[in-house]
Amino acid sequence: MSTFERYLTVWVGLCIVAGIALGHLFPPLFHAIGALEVAKVNLPVAVLIWLMIVPMLLKIDFAALAEVGRHWRGIGVTLLVNWAVKPFSMALLGWLFVGWLFRPYLPAGQIDSYIAGLIILAAAPCTAMVFVWSNLTKGEPHFTLTQVALNDAIMVVAFAPIVALLLGLSAITVPWDTLVLSVVLYIVIPVAVAQLLRRRLLAAGTPIRLERLLAKLQPLSLVSLLATLVLLFGFQGEQIIAQPAVIGLLAVPILIQVYFNSGLAYLLNRWSGEEHCVAGPSALIGASNFFELAVAAAISLFGFQSGAALATVVGVLIEVPVMLSVVWIVNRSKGWYERGAAVSRGISTEKA
Template sequence: MTAKATARTADAGPVAARLSFLDRFLAVWILLAMAIGLGLGRAVPGLGDALAKVTVTGVSLPIALGLLVMMYPVLAKVRYDRLESVTRDRRLLIPSLVTNWILGPAVMFALAWIFLPDLPEYRTGLIIVGLARCIAMVIIWNDLACGDREAAAVLVALNSVFQVLAFSLLGWFYLSVLPGWLGLQQTGLNVSVWEIARSVLIFLGIPLAAGFLTRRLGEKAKGRTWYETKLIPRIGPFALYGLLFTIVVLFALQGEAITSRPLDVARIALPLLVYFALMWAGSMALGKAVGLDYPRTTTLAFTAAGNNFELAIAVAIATFGATSGQALAGVVGPLIEVPVLIGLVYVALAARRLFPTTAATPAAEPTGLKEPARD
């Protein structure tokens, strides 16, 4: 039995004991990064303006660099020779498309109107968040929860394509058409397809190409055993370093807005909490119901629950302004998503015992663990 299979089936000892030091206390590091970012944003006058001066597709350059560093190691771990088996799995692809592009936006639209009927700016910001399906941090959560790494790469790619094709159309429908049909207040959204495509190409395309080339050239030069046992353990932790750096910068940018309006933040946070819980738990149940194994069910759940806050923030700033309520709603998103989804990582790991073990679809190890290579 491989180390991966042993990790999936072992019942002895708590899940946390099988994680690396970095992974075991990840929730602590993330909360610390959030606190540091908020503290910097409040303590250093003009820091947010300085960080926001240089942008990439509407996103602060430091955040953009953090995202690229965060995503590259995980995409370098992907076994690209296994992607075909994922694309043939209709039990995974169809539920993913339904949860991401039909249920996700609809659920966020409903929650925004239920919880924020009197706050149109925040409500619009949340609806925009619901339209921006995750293409970045979900890869980290999936990897930590021992989800199917190759499946995550495929689903993220699908989300990226659909994001380019459908974001503007869905924004028009949920912010202009559907409220009119229901007799609700209407809000317009003017975002070009090129703006979305450019964001996807930068934040997904660059690390994806780098990860693919790293594996291709590394295995060709020194073989898969060296690649899996020597190179991957060295570059793997940089995914979490990039994540923590991104969180610090993100919260430094909006530290004053978040800390000066705690009641508004709380009102925005409530529907987000409900959204993450509904999407994640519902997708886990759906995956198990259609017969998916643990790794692919976990991937389905995290790709459905996560959102592309970087795109949502960029769209809100470009459309409504950097100091708008819509932009604040986007910034509050990761404030809630990060601790909630890292908590769900541990819930998912504990739920592995509810799924049958199959040698054909081994789960990925958490980011910090080393594993023997398979030739």
């Protein structure tokens, strides 16, 4: 691990501070960058995400995707957490903290809207950033791609009914343009580009050129991650300074939800005997959120200035630093994970 990677948490902290400060000092600049979007998908952020996820996508060999079936336990755990646990646990946490414990400290007219925003945020699993988290945990790239594709397929039919059920609405308007554009931008196009580049590099019959490119792209991927942080916090610099208490209170149930769901997925994978390279991305996919879709849905349902929109924005702000902390926990606990009885039996069987 390089010195730069070793102190990644320091750089993250500095980028958060820099983003807030720059967003407060130069709001017109960040407003202009923030306006460069299509269907609520910010194009500069999309480019940075491309640079972050390409290293993992280059590792994917489509011929090996057929072997993903042996990770059925990890797939089952992630689907369970994403669709049967996460939206409902967030609804409970929203009611407990925003609707009860924090109610005296929040604007009375926005309580229900805040809870709605939290539920919308939790109802859509992440699409793009998951590749980054998986790469940082040395996750199995084929599992990650398969799991993201499965979640995207389920999201098309399950997102609206789950949100409608938990919000008590007869129906909701799904921002299909955001959903479709995000899938195309973050899955279809980068996977296709990465596969074409991979084939070209391997055409010479040696993996050396591919390995050299991956070594060069890894630092660029981390720099792009930090630049994304600066932009995300810069976009909301004025909001953060204007109402830090509200943002801090809304962050509490989101933080608990992230650690609860990632921990649950991680422990269930360990109990089932799944490999660590699958349990890591499974935990991260189980906890992260599709914030572009969440923000777009909240704005379309409740308006740009609503508490729901603000709650989803809080999810955007804490996504990167919190998920990096989960990455750190997953990496540091690998030895403990592999000492689990079911995991140990699986490792012994493979060696035999």
